[in-house]
Amino acid sequence: MTPQDFIALGPLLAVALGAIAALLSIGVRRRPRAAFAICGLGLAAGLAAIVPAWRVAPRAVTGLLVVDGYALFFTGLVLAAAMAVLVLSAGYLRGRGEHAEEYCVLLMLATLGACVLTASTHFASFFLGLELLSVPLYALMAYGRTQRPNIEAALKYLILAGVSSAMLLMGMALVYADLGSLSFAHIFADVAQSTEPMPWFLAGAALILTAVAFKLALAPLHFWAPDVYQGAPAPVTAYVATVSKGAVLALALRYFGPLLAAGEPARVPLAFLAVASMFVGNLIALRQENVKRLLAYSSIAHMGYLLVALLAAPNAVTAVAFYLAAYFATMLIALGVLVVLSRPGAEAQTLDDVRGLAWRRPWLAAAMTAALLSLAGMPLTAGFFGKFYVLLAGSGAGLWGLVIVMVINSALGLYYYLRVVAALFASAEQPVPAAAPLVPLPWAGAVVLAALVGVLVWLGTYPAPLIQMIRLLTAGAN
């Protein structure tokens, strides 16, 4: 390890140090504010450390990780999203009678795992990163120890994620048995050179794909998503929807991108997953009355859209990166609004909870509307250019069938987003639940939401700077 290596790993080190410092501070004295501040500082330091890391990139560190522009972009995205979730959580946990300090530490550890995933080029770091991301999530989902839905969500996720981890390990073992290597670079080279069929490798790749599809909640491996989204505490749901999925997708693009470019066989199952996810997500979402479940099905569909972009490899990176950035901002707003609306013992999650919100809390309703329109891909929001970019990548690669399926699904999706918008703007003539007393919003949460809406509109009106940045950072990747 040279000093250069440490600079390259700066973002990861900052997050890790933040987690340790927070842990130590608990040993000295329990103070939620201090823990949140330390973790926030750690995440901010991680974000700041991206700049010097970019100076030394691209750089392979220890053969397990590679710090290149691609990894740094997704690391930045993950850290920014984690920061938003952290701030939202601070207001959410207050008054819930749980210790908030360990929550911060767990969040930091999961974030560290996500960062490792974005930089991973080796099965060992892949698996370590994935477990580091998943294990804290079990605890985070069950953080409300007295809340039945929390426990239920965590248990479901624990069992299913355990199975998928086992599949992942088995898949890695099979690939290793066939090729004798755990490093992505060697695998790509072997696959590109091979002339005869490789049954073990194919079986292994299929198992790995299954595990990744589970993490991304792609149909038909999506069953955990609605229950977990609904049952988990709202900020944790936001974290699962953005950071967890984004990091896995970044890894999937790094791993499957070259394999897709190498050969046709990998395209068929991925295309199947994409089509199935789009239809399953959108069709089931049509009748949902619970906004969290609705967003879960919607995110299944959105992962399907992202797969369309991924299938457009090797020109997929910009589209996936831009779409993910837009999707992060959008999902964080949508779930963030639910977070700030929730009161201890009264989680805001059904359509009735948000009915008529526009007349009670106009700014929150405006933010939620912006997020829903962005999910639907309307102009002036980030989702418009996100969807445009995915369609651009898809049609550029000649995937016209998938593009048409995506278009039909966008129209399907529009219906349930509009249902929520209609509920937000429902007038007082319609039955309104006993209006909850207007509690002042946590100011930090409000600031985060305002900033995210700013990002959403910025990306929806002038996305050129972000596109430039993505192109600059990911030049040469894939």
Place this chain on the structure above:
Amino acid sequence: MILVWMIGILLAGGLAAWAAARRSADMCRRVALAAVGAELILALGLWASPPVATNYPGRWVAAVDWPWIDSLGIRFCLMADGIGVLMLLLVGVVGLLAVAASWRDVTHRVGFFHFALLWALAALCGAFVAMDLLLFFFFFEMMLVPLFLMILLWGREHRRRAAIKFFLFTQLGGLFLLVGVLGLYFLHYARTGTPTFRFFDLVHEPMSRAAAWWIMLGFFAAFAVKLPVVPVHGWLPDAHAEAPVGGSVVLAGLVLKVGAYGLLRFLLPLFPLAVVELAPAAMILAVVGILYGAVQSYGQSDLKRLVAYSSISHMGIVLLGVFSRNELALQGAMVTILAHGVSTGALFALAGMVHRCTGTYDMGRMGGLWKKYPWLGGAAMVLAMASVGLPGLANFIGEFLVLLGAWKASPVLTILAAGALIVSVPYSLKIIQQVFHGRGATASDLPAGAGADLRERAMLAGCIAILVWLGLAPQAVLRTSAAAMQAVSAAAATAPAPNAVLPNEPGANQ
């Protein structure tokens, strides 16, 4: 630059009107009126201004061309020629009408209503002058959200269903447009290596027959839903009938015109060959639309639905004109667009006033209103005659020119269309007969002061003046759009000879 100002004024006016509603509702309405008035004055200024120098063929009176998303070749390119100027004028006139018609109709959440109305108008302005295909699509979609909210929040009892239906229909069509635009973009990119969405760069793109067909169908789907062409018109009666009066005015007067404008501006020049092959089918659909709209319209008992179905009939005439593809018919379509915008907008406004007087849209419960409200009756008479196509009023010029032009393209269909136009007479007369004549059950106990007030009289008189002026001296409008229409018909007529087309893809020869 003036085009950016127009859109900017409407957007800022929307925000200002919303803010002004905190002071008083009337203040908000005045701000909105002033913003739309400013747009109209700027458009009138453009009408009188000399052409500016551009790098592109055509007579353009205003142009901005800024980089927007460079790496993808998307530009903020707004340009107005004769067609654009006329559409901008229509936005101004119908916009004023919509604000005036909402004056006494919208009484709650006034600020938000005018915000939505002005943003919809801004998006419409943008759509009528955008010459970058992606920018056009941007504005095309942007107008949906404010219109959706207008129907949803201030509509009648089935507003939620109507609003969602409207949004879904147009959005699905719009997405096919996007795929078509992307197809065109990649064809051009593959040939030249330059990413661009600018209309002028894509306009003479050589493409195989199959590619042209598929891409053209994407464009046609979007515009056919907006226009609407008959099998995909399902959203229109509900949306128009359930919307608040101001929303109906904008929908009928402007939103439908986006479909017509898109066909004229983009479909004909971009796909000259494929359009020739589509033309017979489209013209048959047009005749079916004229007839279907007229028959359905006659069968309605709801005043607003009656006017809504009559729009389908009139848009059939526009479709017929566009696909006749000669200058005469295109000019006729242009006049019909303007005439229908003003006359139907005014009819919807009038329907709103009748509703205020009688408390219902059900024509079965009306009657004898003429005695009580002679102003409304007189205005309705003129507007109904305009709708029928009486000589001396604007609609006549449009229909006449379309039929003249269509004769050159297809005499048989022209005869059928002319026959169908006769069927449209009864529904217009039905308004007069059922609403204003006869003995109404409620006529005696109607409030005397609920009729048109001074503002509404001025508004109706203004619309009628425009219709009469266009009907007697259409030359001013025809001259404005002549150059642009010649260019369109020339592009549609001088399609590259078949041997200049790229070799067909395998299997595309059937």
